[in-house]
Amino acid sequence: MELKNYFPIWNQLTETQQKILSDAAVSRTVKKGTVIHNGSEDCVGLLLIKSGQLRAFIRSEEGREITIYRLFDLDICLFSASCMLSSIQFDVSIEAEKDTDLWVIPSEVYKQLTAQSAPLSNYTNEIMASRFSEVMWLIDQILWKRFDQRLAAFLLEEAELEGSDCLKITQEAIGNHLGTAREVVTRMLSHFQSEGLVKLSRGVVQITNLQRLRKLYPYHRD
Amino acid sequence: MELKNYFPIWNQLTETQQKILSDAAVSRTVKKGTVIHNGSEDCVGLLLIKSGQLRAFIRSEEGREITIYRLFDLDICLFSASCMLSSIQFDVSIEAEKDTDLWVIPSEVYKQLTAQSAPLSNYTNEIMASRFSEVMWLIDQILWKRFDQRLAAFLLEEAELEGSDCLKITQEAIGNHLGTAREVVTRMLSHFQSEGLVKLSRGVVQITNLQRLRKLYPYHRD
Numbered sequence: 001m002e003l004k005n006y007f008p009i010w011n012q013l014t015e016t017q018q019k020i021l022s023d024a025a026v027s028r029t030v031k032k033g034t035v036i037h038n039g040s041e042d043c044v045g046l047l048l049i050k051s052g053q054l055r056a057f058i059r060s061e062e063g064r065e066i067t068i069y070r071l072f073d074l075d076i077c078l079f080s081a082s083c084m085l086s087s088i089q090f091d092v093s094i095e096a097e098k099d100t101d102l103w104v105i106p107s108e109v110y111k112q113l114t115a116q117s118a119p120l121s122n123y124t125n126e127i128m129a130s131r132f133s134e135v136m137w138l139i140d141q142i143l144w145k146r147f148d149q150r151l152a153a154f155l156l157e158e159a160e161l162e163g164s165d166c167l168k169i170t171q172e173a174i175g176n177h178l179g180t181a182r183e184v185v186t187r188m189l190s191h192f193q194s195e196g197l198v199k200l201s202r203g204v205v206q207i208t209n210l211q212r213l214r215k216l217y218p219y220h221r222d
Numbered sequence: 223m224e225l226k227n228y229f230p231i232w233n234q235l236t237e238t239q240q241k242i243l244s245d246a247a248v249s250r251t252v253k254k255g256t257v258i259h260n261g262s263e264d265c266v267g268l269l270l271i272k273s274g275q276l277r278a279f280i281r282s283e284e285g286r287e288i289t290i291y292r293l294f295d296l297d298i299c300l301f302s303a304s305c306m307l308s309s310i311q312f313d314v315s316i317e318a319e320k321d322t323d324l325w326v327i328p329s330e331v332y333k334q335l336t337a338q339s340a341p342l343s344n345y346t347n348e349i350m351a352s353r354f355s356e357v358m359w360l361i362d363q364i365l366w367k368r369f370d371q372r373l374a375a376f377l378l379e380e381a382e383l384e385g386s387d388c389l390k391i392t393q394e395a396i397g398n399h400l401g402t403a404r405e406v407v408t409r410m411l412s413h414f415q416s417e418g419l420v421k422l423s424r425g426v427v428q429i430t431n432l433q434r435l436r437k438l439y440p441y442h443r444d
Contacts (some may be wrong), residue, residue: 064365114343125350143401
């Protein structure tokens with residue numbers, strides 16, 4: 001499959017613009033666990049996901065992490081090309097959560113095209129607004145939701161993404177998604193276990209009562 | 223003074239586009255304390271500040287507030303025109319913190335112009351990226367900075383904005399800026415007072431030791 005089959009608003013670009021984009025885009029496969037983009041150190045380019053799953057996260061000075069959003073098939077990752085926009089003054093890292101096939105579009109090429117094309121620039125705006133919405137959702141969660149609710153929400157999301165109630169994930173990784181120390185995750189998971197919501201074993205969280213977990217998190221994302 | 227003296231990238235618009243913008247923009251004065259835009263209920267349009275000060279904030283279901291950023295002379299407020307971008311899925315409210323003179327540009331007009339003009343669309347992108355950066359700074363603060371540091375940072379910012387060490391602000395208002403209950407603010411301010419950093423009286427926080435307050439908050443925003 002070619003880029004044009006993946007790229008939104010392809011038909012709103014001129015033939016020349018389409019050619020520039022096609023010529024510049026590089027197809028790449030990244031293994032699960034690869035950090036594709038690491039803060040402001042690099043500017044690898046826009047990522048257009050063919051299939052797979054990425055997470056965007058930030059790191060504290062002390063090395064703690066929090067996932068700010070996830071990207072799936074056909075999503076575009078802008079912040080791996082943050083050098084494209086001078087007003088982006090923060091560092092996001094991008095990691096593959098599953099083996100991922102993607103297109104990389106060099107930042108300079110994309111920047112040149114948005115300078116010419118109002119449709120492409122407006123589309124970029126929509127992508128940014130959509131990420132912005134996810135980050136605002138996150139602020140709402142961090143500030144005003146209890147940790148048991150956030151953990152329940154995370155387990156439910158994972159179960160949906162994996163298509164399984166048996167989640168192979170360490171408590172440290174959960175902490176890195178939620179911006180919380182591992183100890184806090186361990187304490188709450190143990191509480192969940194004593195309540196019969198989950199069953200814990202090394203590197204595995206087995207959801208044993210999906211309904212009650214959902215009851216704990218009655219909020220929806222949209 | 224006319225719109226063209228305030229509007230950035232004016233010279234990159236065509237004459238027709240300039241005329242559309244000039245004809246549509248309405249000059250308005252809002253009193254301190256006015257809520258100009260209230261979540262998704264309305265879509266008053268883009269705000270371009272001539273002089274004054276606005277704050278953008280979000281509200282929890284329980285009515286708690288947190289300031290997500292502030293806007294000053296020549297800043298543009300996009301989220302008061304959030305209906306312009308379909309991907310904006312969150313509610314921001316905008317309140318005047320000082321008497322403010324501004325231009326209001328109807329959302330529909332601005333949307334039409336960005337559809338035609340790549341420079342305007344790219345500029346809009348930069349504004350959004352810049353707000354995004356402020357919100358990412360906020361997440362960093364909420365997650366990883368201690369409350370004493372956040373309160374110190376807020377008092378220092380206020381002192382700078384007001385050009386005075388004597389801040390006329392209630393403890394409830396401080397709580398609404400920082401997303402914290404008034405009681406938490408009161409406790410920390412009392413601690414600051416016992417440490418000789420501030421002196422408290424009804425509706426007033428007097429900074430008595432600027433240097434030590436700065437020491438408490440050695441982080442800089444950029």
